[in-house]
Amino acid sequence: MKTRTDAERFSRYQSVINLLLTKDSFYKPDIYEALGDEEKAFIGRVINELVQDGYLTQSGLKSKPLYLWSEKKDRLDEGRWIDNLVFTATVKRAPWSDRPRERLLRLGPSELKTSELLAILIRSGLQGESAVQAGEKLAARFGNELEKMSLKARGELKQISPAIGETAYCQIMAALELGKRLANQQQAVESEPGYKIRNTSDALSYCKQHFQRLARESRQEEFHVVLLDEKQNVIKSEQITVGLLSQSLAHPREVFNPAIRESASSLILVHNHPSGDPTPSQDDKAITRELKKAAETLDLRILDHIILAKDNILSMVDERLL
Numbered sequence: 001m002k003t004r005t006d007a008e009r010f011s012r013y014q015s016v017i018n019l020l021l022t023k024d025s026f027y028k029p030d031i032y033e034a035l036g037d038e039e040k041a042f043i044g045r046v047i048n049e050l051v052q053d054g055y056l057t058q059s060g061l062k063s064k065p066l067y068l069w070s071e072k073k074d075r076l077d078e079g080r081w082i083d084n085l086v087f088t089a090t091v092k093r094a095p096w097s098d099r100p101r102e103r104l105l106r107l108g109p110s111e112l113k114t115s116e117l118l119a120i121l122i123r124s125g126l127q128g129e130s131a132v133q134a135g136e137k138l139a140a141r142f143g144n145e146l147e148k149m150s151l152k153a154r155g156e157l158k159q160i161s162p163a164i165g166e167t168a169y170c171q172i173m174a175a176l177e178l179g180k181r182l183a184n185q186q187q188a189v190e191s192e193p194g195y196k197i198r199n200t201s202d203a204l205s206y207c208k209q210h211f212q213r214l215a216r217e218s219r220q221e222e223f224h225v226v227l228l229d230e231k232q233n234v235i236k237s238e239q240i241t242v243g244l245l246s247q248s249l250a251h252p253r254e255v256f257n258p259a260i261r262e263s264a265s266s267l268i269l270v271h272n273h274p275s276g277d278p279t280p281s282q283d284d285k286a287i288t289r290e291l292k293k294a295a296e297t298l299d300l301r302i303l304d305h306i307i308l309a310k311d312n313i314l315s316m317v318d319e320r321l322l
Contacts, residue, residue: 009086010140013085013086015038016035021078027065027066028067047067055070079141100117100119100120103116104120114143115138116135118134118139118172119132119135119136121135121171122164122168122171130163133161137160150176157169195234197226197303198232200318203226203304204315206226206234207313208308211308215309215311222239223240224239224269225237226267228266235262240258241254255269256294265300265301266303267302268306270307270308271305273309276309276312278309278312280307280314288316303317
């Protein structure tokens with residue numbers, strides 16, 4: 001008989017629960033038919049567990065009971081309920097030679113499952129909850145949506161697994177951030193060479209793609225420049241500052257050094273508003289005017305100043321502020 005991983009067991013429970021939650025009431029045969037590939041005994045076990053925990057009630061004939069949700073349905077946290085059934089301390093674990101760190105050293109990181117990579121980051125568990133179990137819980141919840149895990153606070157991950165302490169949380173967040181930066185660098189290498197900025201529409205399109213992470217995730221203001229050659233092809237982009245944008249942070253020397261170093265002919269100023277509102281502040285306008293004036297003395301052109309804010313984007317050229 002095939003041994004299932006914890007993530008696979010979690011997924012089985014979830015598929016049954018998700019279907020049941022769409023029904024106000026149901027008979028078992030109807031669920032068996034709807035989940036034709038699943039074992040009837042397993043479906044019956046899930047339903048019986050829900051009855052025992054008071055989430056489902058029975059009525060009608062004993063030979064063919066009708067199942068209905070109780071008032072407790074609204075309090076059902078299906079993820080945590082499944083966790084309690086799947087991730088138990090009694091589940092038999094892999095031998096030492098097949099533990100994540102040893103497997104990584106033998107096989108390389110690409111051969112490890114997401115749960116194993118997470119277990120390595122978590123490092124050590126607690127009594128009754130190993131790092132492997134904690135990794136499996138996180139992988140079951142976020143395996144195909146790691147970006148969502150990167151947005152969770154420490155307390156939210158600790159609710160999923162008590163083994164996620166401060167150290168484990170920091171290590172997981174650091175690893176996810178490194179992954180994002182690597183992806184951004186690879187995307188930059190692919191998207192920058194030869195990308196031509198002919199007009200405001202091109203500039204907005206480039207910034208939407210290239211600064212997607214900055215727009216959606218950054219909790220601080222960041223100031224970047226996009227450098228272009230004499231034919232307005234993108235050379236590269238570079239971060240200038242992190243922190244609340246001010247005239248002291250966006251000093252012309254810091255802004256234009258990369259342009260001089262790369263022999264750029266023009267540049268686009270880019271920064272984000274974590275508030276979600278891209279409307280330029282008075283400081284934004286003042287800084288833009290100051291930088292435009294300084295650029296002229298260096299024979300450089302500022303083509304635009306673009307402000308990103310989650311799903312919104314604004315061009316100062318479009319707004320006639322530049």
